[in-house]
Amino acid sequence: MNLFFKRLGGFYQYRFLMGQLVEKDIKLKYRRSFLGYLWSILNPLLVMVIMVIVFSSMFRSDIQNFPVYLIIGQTLFGFMSESTNQAIGSITGNAALLKKTYVPKYVFTVSKVTSSFVNTLFALGALVIVFIVCRVTVNVYYLFIPIILLQEYVFCLGLGMLLAQSSVFFRDIQYIYNALITAWTYLTPIFYPITLLPDTVRYLVENFNPMYFYITQFRQIVLEGTFPDPYLIGAGCIVAIGALFIGTWAFLKTQDKFILYI
Template identity: 45%
Template sequence: MNNTENNNFFFEIKKYSNLLRELVIRDVKKKYRRSVLGILWSMLNPIMIMLIMSFVFSHLFRFDIANYPMYLIVGQVFFNFYAEATNFSMGSIIENGALIKKTYVPKYLFTISRVMSSLVNLAFTMPAILFIAIVTGNPLSWHFLFSIVPIFLLFIFCMGVGLFLAAAAVYFRDMIHLYGVIIAALNYATPTFYPITIIPEKYRYVMYFNPLTHYLDAFRDCIYLDKLPSFMNISMCTLMAGIMLLIGAYVFKKCQDNFILYI
């Protein structure tokens, strides 16, 4: 994008900020509609899944990891944010087709709102991590606050992936089904519930071709290991986020004028 396009982008974000906020609120409310416990499920769900998986992998498969419940919930919450943000984004244009046909609204707002609503859901989930940290005696310090950096970088990365998927899904509806398989593969290719040390040394380098491994490592450093991520890792995450956002924005911009013909 050139400077004029960048200025137009930020001008439109400001101009439609109220609409963007309403879209985010709508998406958050939609997730918890007709739920008795509402947003409490954001905290209860990861805790309950963590308890089940902790029992399975601590007692049956015996992963030897210090404070495994904390290790697990950090990975689980982080990966769930990526999966939810990108899955929600993929259908953002298709599901708002009726509105897009009726009036002019910058189409990327629908995709951005989905990623932002997932970020809000992640914020609702963070107390669950704090709760497990306190219960298990995991050290907590100001490094916890630094976790906002890898979260923000993953948010930008998800924005790029979301824009790409939203455009692709309009033209290729099979992408919606295919991405479910990709998410399942990524779940096993990201060390969310197992230590990367169980991967044989000669194959371990393959794990680092997965961008989520780098983001998760930075997040775990802040919360689980109570230390700052390495400068190299943060730099890598920043670079990947920037590249993915540029790719997603470029593909979306090239395709958006023809969306109305396919939705």
């Protein structure tokens, strides 16, 4: 317990540094961009329009309010993909700094996931625009959306910590993970209804795909106007906490060896 509070104290002590790293990542992403932060809104909108044009003829009849259905899945999955991909290189990419001075190594990974989360919050503006255009009805359950985003943030943080420490010892992790992300994309009902999947695959997706838990919770609130299924909430929380525990444990267990490999 003392070690737990010591870790929390260290996290609080370096909060300013993490804030600076998050701010730097966000500024670098839009540096020399004419529209700047507007791309956080325009990019998901443009991608959504293209995907609606491509897939609407195949799936629109099966999905109510297809543009809304699509942009919710696209936004949440995009956050997971971006944050974890950035987390992979968070230690190896800061090797020079880690060799010169002492800084808690987890600071770099946490800042990468957090900066992606902030970008996703900006991208929620695109969702609002689509909701207005598609005349989505607002309900009281929208107040639960921050909890869904928090679940996904915790999950991405845990997965990011695991990937960051793994990539220090196995540099091929980034290439393997890119292939896994591609498979994960197609095994998540982002642009198609889950009813299209074979029964066995559908069972696996509904019970073992964390992104299905978060995306479906969000869609149930917006498209169905209902409170999310308690099973999905419970599963989403368990997976998030489990990922954070495993990722943090693996990171802290191996961090003292990082200096030998970076």
